[in-house]
Amino acid sequence: MPPKRKRTPNGSSTDLTLDTTRSPLNDASGDDARESTSQNEDSSGSKSPEPAAKRSRPANGRADSTDSDLDVEEALEHGEGGERGKMRMEEPPRAGLVDPKGYHTNPPPEGRPVRVYADGVFDLFHLGHMRQLQQAKQAFPDVYLIVGVTGDKETHRRKGLTVLSGKERAESVRHCKWVDEVVEDCPWIITDTPEFIEKYQIDYVAHDDIPYGADEGDDIYSPIKEQGKFLVTQRTEGVSTTGIISKIIRDYDQYITRQLKRGTSRQELNVSWLKKNELDIKRTVAELRDNIRTNWTTTGQELGKELRQMWQANGSRPASPARSSRDEPNLSPRLSNVPSASAVAHLSHLDIPKSPTGTPSTNSSDFAAGYSLGLIGGVRSWMARSRRTLNDTRQSSPESGDEDSSRATSPKDMERGRRSSRLANGGADTE
Numbered sequence: 206m207p208p209k210r211k212r213t214p215n216g217s218s219t220d221l222t223l224d225t226t227r228s229p230l231n232d233a234s235g236d237d238a239r240e241s242t243s244q245n246e247d248s249s250g251s252k253s254p255e256p257a258a259k260r261s262r263p264a265n266g267r268a269d270s271t272d273s274d275l276d277v278e279e280a281l282e283h284g285e286g287g288e289r290g291k292m293r294m295e296e297p298p299r300a301g302l303v304d305p306k307g308y309h310t311n312p313p314p315e316g317r318p319v320r321v322y323a324d325g326v327f328d329l330f331h332l333g334h335m336r337q338l339q340q341a342k343q344a345f346p347d348v349y350l351i352v353g354v355t356g357d358k359e360t361h362r363r364k365g366l367t368v369l370s371g372k373e374r375a376e377s378v379r380h381c382k383w384v385d386e387v388v389e390d391c392p393w394i395i396t397d398t399p400e401f402i403e404k405y406q407i408d409y410v411a412h413d414d415i416p417y418g419a420d421e422g423d424d425i426y427s428p429i430k431e432q433g434k435f436l437v438t439q440r441t442e443g444v445s446t447t448g449i450i451s452k453i454i455r456d457y458d459q460y461i462t463r464q465l466k467r468g469t470s471r472q473e474l475n476v477s478w479l480k481k482n483e484l485d486i487k488r489t490v491a492e493l494r495d496n497i498r499t500n501w502t503t504t505g506q507e508l509g510k511e512l513r514q515m516w517q518a519n520g521s522r523p524a525s526p527a528r529s530s531r532d533e534p535n536l537s538p539r540l541s542n543v544p545s546a547s548a549v550a551h552l553s554h555l556d557i558p559k560s561p562t563g564t565p566s567t568n569s570s571d572f573a574a575g576y577s578l579g580l581i582g583g584v585r586s587w588m589a590r591s592r593r594t595l596n597d598t599r600q601s602s603p604e605s606g607d608e609d610s611s612r613a614t615s616p617k618d619m620e621r622g623r624r625s626s627r628l629a630n631g632g633a634d635t636e
Contacts, residue, residue: 297336297339297340297439297441298340298439299340299343299344300321300340300341300343300344300411300436300437300438301344301345301409301436301437302437303414303437304437305414305430305435305437306414307430308430308431308433308435309433310409310433310434310435310436310437311432311433311434313345313408313409314408317347318347318348318349319344319345319347319348319349319408319409320348320349320351320405320406320407320408320409321341321342321344321345321348321349321350321351321407321408321409321410321411321436322350322351322352322353322395322405322407322409322410322411323337323338323341323350323351323352323353323410323411323412323438324352324353324354324355324388324391324392324395324410324412325352325353325354325355326354326355326360326364326367326374326446327352327354327374327375327377327378328367328368328369328374328446329368329369329446329449329450330369330374330377330378330381331444331445331446331449332441332444333440333441333444333445334378334381335381335383336441337411337412337413337438337440337441338350338352338381338383338384339383340411340438340439341383341411341436341438342383342384344409344411344436349385349386350383350384350385350386351385351386351387351388351405351407352378352381352384352386352387352388353387353388353391353392353395354371354374354375354378354387354388354389354390354391355371355390355391355393356371356389356390356391357370357371359390359393363393363419368446368450371389371390375387375389388405393419393425394419394421394425395410395425395429396425396426396428396429397421407434408434409434409435409436410426410429410434410435410436411435411436411438412426412435412436412437412438413437413438413439413440414437415440458484458487461474461476461480461484462484462487462488465481465484465485465488466488
């Protein structure tokens with residue numbers, strides 16, 4: 206009995222023995238399907254290949270994934286700029302590991318959370334503030350952290366202008382995960398108000414050990430240290446509100462340019478019209494310089510191709526802009542014998558194509574030599590025009606003097622001269 210045939214969508218029929226994509230379980234006669242599969246394995250010595258749709262590699266053995274796919278995988282693994290894994294700082298030490306200089310810290314209370322207090326201005330709430338609060342929160346296993354934020358009135362009187370308002374500074378602190386409670390408009394010197402310490406049941410005050418001076422004394426935390434309630438925290442080197450403001454002032458022009466580019470008006474930035482235009486010019490020049498640096502190689506190659514096409518279209522020597530000796534009789538023999546090697550050296554920035562052997566090809570050398578001759582010829586012609594213009598300018602003075610003398614010796618002037626001489630000699634003015 207001949208094998209069954211299956212009708213394909215395009216109207217042609219194929220043997221069932223060749224239909225290896227169907228599963229034996231989906232076939233009406235499973236035995237025939239299994240027999241046909243075993244026959245294919247015996248005849249070829251291996252299993253039938255997978256359908257083309259399931260193949261992951263083409264015939265040349267290269268993977269189907271393109272370079273862009275590899276770039277995406279690289280970015281996912283190492284970050285967009287390859288900086289993943291390099292943007293983490295070491296954990297700060299917990300507060301209270303060392304006693305304040307010259308003082309001793311009391312042991313913590315037991316059986317309840319330790320209530321730690323930290324205060325500050327917290328302007329431009331930054332990494333240094335966060336790491337200080339982290340140290341205070343991790344000083345003991347169970348800590349309730351209270352943070353006091355000074356008000357605008359007292360802060361401006363003692364430290365000057367702040368970037369953020371008191372409301373913004375307090376709200377910034379509230380969003381820190383280490384903070385349990387925020388006290389607005391806290392006392393500047395906590396020891397001046399014992400009622401404040403009693404109200405919030407403060408066990409320790411956390412701050413760095415550097416003396417914090419004020420009008421009232423050299424170190425406002427000295428009484429707290431004497432009571433043994435001071436927890437020493439470590440500062441984050443190089444990070445402070447003063448440092449951030451100093452960076453902005455140092456790079457003032459760059460930040461002003463950045464804001465103007467983003468659409469901020471000069472009135473909002475308190476920048477004069479003259480300063481704005483000066484920065485606009487600097488920005489335009491910088492962008493032009495960056496574009497030239499970025500596109501220099503591509504632009505040089507395109508320029509070389511255009512010049513070669515133009516010179517060949519004009520019927521000149523292949524790949525050379527230099528005209529023949531008949532067209533340029535005054536060309537110096539020294540310029541007509543410029544070696545190609547020197548021309549290539551002068552035009553190395555154009556990325557002249559090289560032959561497979563690694564040396565510049567003949568056409569490339571001719572192009573370089575012709576390009577050099579063209580530049581030299583342009584300079585010579587410019588110098589010649591300058592000389593002619595200078596000579597014409599120098600010759601204009603005598604010519605103007607001749608015109609003046611010719612006007613002075615016109616017939617009318619001569620007649621006036623004769624009459625004057627007659628009167629001087631006492632003669633009559635008659636013909």
